[in-house]
Amino acid sequence: MTVTANTTRNDYTAGSSQNVYNYTFQLNEATDVTVILDGAIQTLNVHYTVQNVGSGSGGTITFTLVDSNNNPIFPTQGVPINILMSMDLDRDTAYQANGAFLATEVNNDYDRLWLAANQQQTAINRTLRLQDKDLSSGTMELPLKESRKGKYLGFDETTGEPVAVGAYSALGFVEKTGDTMTGLLNNTVGYAVQGTTFINSSRELSNVTGSISQFNNDSNYLNNTSTLEGGNF
Numbered sequence: 001m002t003v004t005a006n007t008t009r010n011d012y013t014a015g016s017s018q019n020v021y022n023y024t025f026q027l028n029e030a031t032d033v034t035v036i037l038d039g040a041i042q043t044l045n046v047h048y049t050v051q052n053v054g055s056g057s058g059g060t061i062t063f064t065l066v067d068s069n070n071n072p073i074f075p076t077q078g079v080p081i082n083i084l085m086s087m088d089l090d091r092d093t094a095y096q097a098n099g100a101f102l103a104t105e106v107n108n109d110y111d112r113l114w115l116a117a118n119q120q121q122t123a124i125n126r127t128l129r130l131q132d133k134d135l136s137s138g139t140m141e142l143p144l145k146e147s148r149k150g151k152y153l154g155f156d157e158t159t160g161e162p163v164a165v166g167a168y169s170a171l172g173f174v175e176k177t178g179d180t181m182t183g184l185l186n187n188t189v190g191y192a193v194q195g196t197t198f199i200n201s202s203r204e205l206s207n208v209t210g211s212i213s214q215f216n217n218d219s220n221y222l223n224n225t226s227t228l229e230g231g232n233f
Helices: 103-125
Strands: 009-013 020-023 033-037 048-051 059-063 080-085 151-155 162-167 180-182 190-192 197-199 213-215
Touching: 009 020, 020 080, 033 059, 080 103
Parallel strands: 180 197
Antiparallel strands: 009 080, 020 059, 033 080, 048 059, 151 162, 190 213
């Protein structure tokens, strides 16, 4: 059959008492798909089954676990479900001289080429890459490993090419509420997030709560009872 350009993955949030989910791409084999439930890879014919293999319009994935009373165990509502083509990129057919040249075998062989191309394009679409309208003519290769180890990834201010910048340190950065940051505030501009704990030195933020605020080099520091308010201080 013909193969159309198509994204080879579907992502869902589990619904209430729902164990059937669509995949919208062609599979030549049931083993050509990977199903991930809440971050855990599921096992074919143990956790799920695949319907409509070989259909150009796709089919369905059915979660099949049951309890001791043979009642279905549904994916927990709200958890992520990822269904993606993971076909092995190999060729297991070989045409023999003066041998059979059957349409079903040839079509399947050519279908795999285009399905593999779709699979690779889906993976490429999930990577960082240049846009077609980008006029960059330089290289976008990463710096060599020895040059980038322990560094942050940045981009040259003139060429826009990737460069390794600054020594990496977990100190001095806050990723989310509840994380900690260690470091002086001298000559520092940063951001404090509600519930974040800042430690170390005589000029510090400790057990601070409040809204997101910006702080700049200041002669004072906040104590345990201080609250961050919106704006500069």
